[in-house]
Amino acid sequence: MTYYPKSQIKTNLFTEGGQLENQSTGEEYVGYYWKTSKNEYFTGRNPYDGVAIPLQIIATTPPIKVSLLTYTDTNKTYNKLKGVNISETLKLPYYQKTSPTEEDYQIGSFRRFFCKKINENLYIETIKDVYDKIANKDKGHAFTLYQPFTLIWHISGNRKTVEQTNQRIVELTESQQKITGLGEYLNYNYIEYYK
Numbered sequence: 001m002t003y004y005p006k007s008q009i010k011t012n013l014f015t016e017g018g019q020l021e022n023q024s025t026g027e028e029y030v031g032y033y034w035k036t037s038k039n040e041y042f043t044g045r046n047p048y049d050g051v052a053i054p055l056q057i058i059a060t061t062p063p064i065k066v067s068l069l070t071y072t073d074t075n076k077t078y079n080k081l082k083g084v085n086i087s088e089t090l091k092l093p094y095y096q097k098t099s100p101t102e103e104d105y106q107i108g109s110f111r112r113f114f115c116k117k118i119n120e121n122l123y124i125e126t127i128k129d130v131y132d133k134i135a136n137k138d139k140g141h142a143f144t145l146y147q148p149f150t151l152i153w154h155i156s157g158n159r160k161t162v163e164q165t166n167q168r169i170v171e172l173t174e175s176q177q178k179i180t181g182l183g184e185y186l187n188y189n190y191i192e193y194y195k
Contacts, residue, residue, distance in 0.1 A: 004047050008037045011046040023054040038188040056187065090142040093134055096127045100155050100193050108156045110193075115146040116179055123185040149177050155193045166190035 011034045020029045020041055032045045033055060042052035093115040104110035113131035115124045124146075133141040135148040151169055154162045167190045170183050186192070 002047070004036060009047065010035050019058060020055040021058050023056045028058065029055055039184065040187065040189070091133070091140055092142050093124050093126050093130050093146055093148075095124050096130070097125050098127055100153075105156050105195055109152050109154045112151045112153045113148070114150065114182075115148050116177075116182075118145055118147055121179075121181040123182065147177065147179070149173060153193065156195060159191060159194060162194055163190045 013033050013035065015030060015033060017028055017030045020033060021027060022029055029043065031043065032049070033041055033043055034046050034049075034052075035041045041055035041057070043055060044050050044052055098110070098112055100110040111128075113126050113128055115126055115131065115134055116122065117124075131148050131150065132138075134143045134146050137143045151173060153169070154165045156162070167183070167188075170186065170190070174180060174182050
């Protein structure tokens, strides 16, 4: 059992549902949980309360086809200047993770695709097709609202090296893209998909 200093955990937290799910099964979790300073979540009141099953935040997945916004008269001038055609229904990027293949594990890395809302710290991990539509400014998509970017994510090799490499990649991406909060969005889980 891993020891956690009291300063590194929050205990006796409770969810009534809609917030966390079992990492392995994806089943929604209701009950007590605790979390680490690295935003790792586990079942139970504390680390010593039975078997601590890893949890994750439930991702909010907007529908694939969504109307961009309900526009008011004050938005019309802004959208005209920005080149947004409000008579069209534009598609927003949606949440869907890309999973590594066996070939990716042999190579040791794979590419992950993201879109960040331009005017707020809202990240969406998505698939290559959706990323390409936003990156290539497809007129049927809300590309003016999102900043697309990718990460090369390491998944095999020395565990500590993989973790440090992925953390550096996230920090470098935040610096290059002039964004913040990516590490938090990823729950600081720099060994996700590691095998």
